[in-house]
Amino acid sequence: MAEVIVVSSRQAAGALVAEAIERLVATKPDAVLGLATGDTPLPVYRALAERVQAGLDLSGVRGFALDEYVGIALDHPESYHSVIDREVVRPLGLTPSAVHVPDGRPLGIETAGERYETAIVAAGGIDLQLLGIGTDGHIGFNEPGSSFASLTRVKTLTRQTRDDNARFFDSVDDVPVHSITQGLGTILRAKRLVLLAFGAGKAHAVAAAVEGPLTASVPASAIQLHPRATVVVDEEAASMLTELDYYREAFAQKPVWDPVVL
Numbered sequence: 001m002a003e004v005i006v007v008s009s010r011q012a013a014g015a016l017v018a019e020a021i022e023r024l025v026a027t028k029p030d031a032v033l034g035l036a037t038g039d040t041p042l043p044v045y046r047a048l049a050e051r052v053q054a055g056l057d058l059s060g061v062r063g064f065a066l067d068e069y070v071g072i073a074l075d076h077p078e079s080y081h082s083v084i085d086r087e088v089v090r091p092l093g094l095t096p097s098a099v100h101v102p103d104g105r106p107l108g109i110e111t112a113g114e115r116y117e118t119a120i121v122a123a124g125g126i127d128l129q130l131l132g133i134g135t136d137g138h139i140g141f142n143e144p145g146s147s148f149a150s151l152t153r154v155k156t157l158t159r160q161t162r163d164d165n166a167r168f169f170d171s172v173d174d175v176p177v178h179s180i181t182q183g184l185g186t187i188l189r190a191k192r193l194v195l196l197a198f199g200a201g202k203a204h205a206v207a208a209a210v211e212g213p214l215t216a217s218v219p220a221s222a223i224q225l226h227p228r229a230t231v232v233v234d235e236e237a238a239s240m241l242t243e244l245d246y247y248r249e250a251f252a253q254k255p256v257w258d259p260v261v262l
């Protein structure tokens with residue numbers, strides 16, 4: 001099962017995960033990060049940016065974004081190319097050519113997934129994959145029904161996801177219908193997973209992912225198959241978990257030698 005850590009705030013989550021990333025980079029300066037978009041990972045990026053301002057060097061770190069919209073202009077402010085550049089590459093001082101985002105341009109889209117998988121393998125795989133979670137239980141853009149063996153490919157977005165993401169666009173009609181996303185199989189190959197979730201709106205999806213049955217209907221439940229998965233949640237997002245006392249006890253009693261703990 002995943003390790004669950006309940007934190008008091010988004011800032012506390014950001015600090016905790018930034019600390020884990022700093023430790024990873026200390027042992028592997030060219031570590032490969034799996035980068036999530038959306039609001040959820042922002043506290044991690046902000047905490048890392050502060051560490052960079054204080055002298056942390058992340059210029060050797062490589063990155064692979066989870067997903068991208070299909071058919072969106074690369075320079076659209078809400079393309080994940082733009083978001084990753086704005087929220088991650090620049091503030092963290094990463095080397096732009098070392099950070100990859102799936103290619104959602106229509107020309108060549110049939111082979112874009114395969115090319116992305118090849119690039120991840122050539123980089124030696126992802127060391128730490130950051131994940132948010134959709135209210136419908138998606139990770140990346142793996143919507144309900146996604147195969148646990150799926151690799152990077154085009155997925156049609158659900159209406160719920162498009163409604164959720166409409167806040168980034170002028171209207172829901174402007175939200176692209178298709179995405180290209182790392183598959184659940186891609187995500188499960190990462191050496192470590194860190195899924196973050198904040199707010200009551202995520203409570204149902206978190207409970208289903210962590211404690212529900214393993215089912216493609218809740219794509220995030222795939223994290224139960226991963227031997228090094230950590231879920232970092234605030235009290236609201238944790239509110240529907242039934243084993244909260246156990247998670248708190250396990251974290252309080254964490255062995256110092258435990259490599260799974262953040």
Ligand SMILES: N[C@@H]1[C@@H](O)[C@H](O)[C@@H](COP(=O)(O)O)O[C@@H]1O
Nearest residue numbers: 037038039040132133134140141
């Ligand atoms: N493709 C992204 C996901 O990777 C993200 O996890 C999810 C949740 O977004 P937020 O963190 O803004 O709630 O939204 C989008 O659909």
